[in-house]
Amino acid sequence: MDLELKGKTAIVTGGSRGIGRAIARELAASGCSVVILARNEETLKRTAEELSRETGALVTGIVTDVTDSAAVEKSVKHAADALGGRIDILVNNAAAPGGLASGPIAEIDEKDLAADLDTKVIGYVRFARAVAPHMKKNGWGRIVNIGGNSSRAPGANLSAGMRNAALVPMTKSLADELGPAGVTVNVVHPGATWTERSEPMYAKRAEREGVSIDQLKARAAEGNAIKRIVDAREVAWVVAFLASPRSSAITGEVISASGGAGASVYY
Numbered sequence: 001m002d003l004e005l006k007g008k009t010a011i012v013t014g015g016s017r018g019i020g021r022a023i024a025r026e027l028a029a030s031g032c033s034v035v036i037l038a039r040n041e042e043t044l045k046r047t048a049e050e051l052s053r054e055t056g057a058l059v060t061g062i063v064t065d066v067t068d069s070a071a072v073e074k075s076v077k078h079a080a081d082a083l084g085g086r087i088d089i090l091v092n093n094a095a096a097p098g099g100l101a102s103g104p105i106a107e108i109d110e111k112d113l114a115a116d117l118d119t120k121v122i123g124y125v126r127f128a129r130a131v132a133p134h135m136k137k138n139g140w141g142r143i144v145n146i147g148g149n150s151s152r153a154p155g156a157n158l159s160a161g162m163r164n165a166a167l168v169p170m171t172k173s174l175a176d177e178l179g180p181a182g183v184t185v186n187v188v189h190p191g192a193t194w195t196e197r198s199e200p201m202y203a204k205r206a207e208r209e210g211v212s213i214d215q216l217k218a219r220a221a222e223g224n225a226i227k228r229i230v231d232a233r234e235v236a237w238v239v240a241f242l243a244s245p246r247s248s249a250i251t252g253e254v255i256s257a258s259g260g261a262g263a264s265v266y267y
Contacts, residue, residue, distance in 0.1 A: 003244035006031030009083035010243065011076070013037045013066060013127060014094030016047040018195040019146060022232035023091050026240045028057035032089065035079040037064045058082075066094045066123035067115075076130040087134040089243045092124040093146040099160030108158060116159035121166045128174055132183070141183035142243045145171050149191040149258045152266075164189065168254055175252030184251035186242050188235065191258025192220045195232045225260025 010027045014020040015036025028034045028051055036051075038044045041063045048061035060082045064075035080087055101113040124145055135141025147164040154161020167187050175185040194217075202213045209216075221228050235257045241247055242255070254266075 001246065003030055003240060003246055005240065005244050008032045008088040008243075009086050010034045010089035010091065011037065011079050011087060011127070011131065012091040012093060013064075013123070014146075015091075016040065016044045016061070018097065018197060019190060019193060019232050019235055020091070020093040021047055021051075022195065022236040023093065023146075023239045024059065025051050025055065026233065026236035027089070027091075027243065028052075028055040028059050030240055030244075031057070033058040033083050035060045035062055035082055037062050037066075037075055037079075037094070039063060039065060066126065067118045069126055072123075072126040073130050076127070076134075080134060086138060087131050088138070088140065089142045089144075090127055090131045091144045091146065091239060091243065092127055094123060095120040095146075095163070099150070099157050099163065101159035102157040105158070113159045113162075116163050117166070120163040121170065124167065125170065128185075132178060135178070135183045136181040139182045140245075141178070141181070142247070143174065143178075143183065143185040144239050144242050145185070145187040146239070147187045147189045147254075149189045149256060149261050151189060152256075152262055152264065171254070172252040179251055184242075184247065186247075186250060186253050186255065188238055188242065189254060189256045189258060190230065190235045191224060191256070191261040192229050193232050193235055194229045198229075221259070223261050224258055228259065230257060230259045 010032045012020050012024040015024040016038035024034050024036050044061035048059045051059040062075050065071045099116050101108045145167050147167045150160040151164035171185050171187040202216050206213045238257045
């Protein structure tokens, strides 16, 4: 299926590594010009160069801090300039992997909890607010918020569950507000996901526990239907569809890209 993304422009926050990098690559490979945002200038520059070389598309890196409203506004302005004055797609992805505040409530640092929410929830709002005028002006836009399946099964990770759950009503509110302007807003919940950073992380853990990497991967996938860890590319495929004109009937929705994690049914 042609997703009709050729010529579109996109911003991907947290786009230098992990799921964000995979999403940026997929959008670029589908014909988008892409701006990736992150805090580490060296990693950002390297990723932008690599993705440009791999896809043949324009991929630009801009350093920004999603917790700074002025920096967000400035980075979106710079992104619009780099993209020829048009912003069609926003993928909100920037967050601390796994969340900062986990464990027993007596041990949770309130500053870590606040930082998590400021980055992933309020940070997403900052970017949506900054790109909305561009999308309204064009009469078309796509916003995809990357959450996480911990919103449905948080376990001991308090902030991860809180921040991902908060994205759901936020997404619906934005979808209702921006829908008349031709803008759709959806949230994608990844579960355990294999990225370029997984191999060394799993290797260290496997050595520490005296098991194989395959055993660890099987253990991580026990709770999903497909019995394997979802690859970041597979999450990116879902996001690329939601970012495309082909997804026009879907807005305000929550889509799990976890390989069927959990036993609950959601209506």
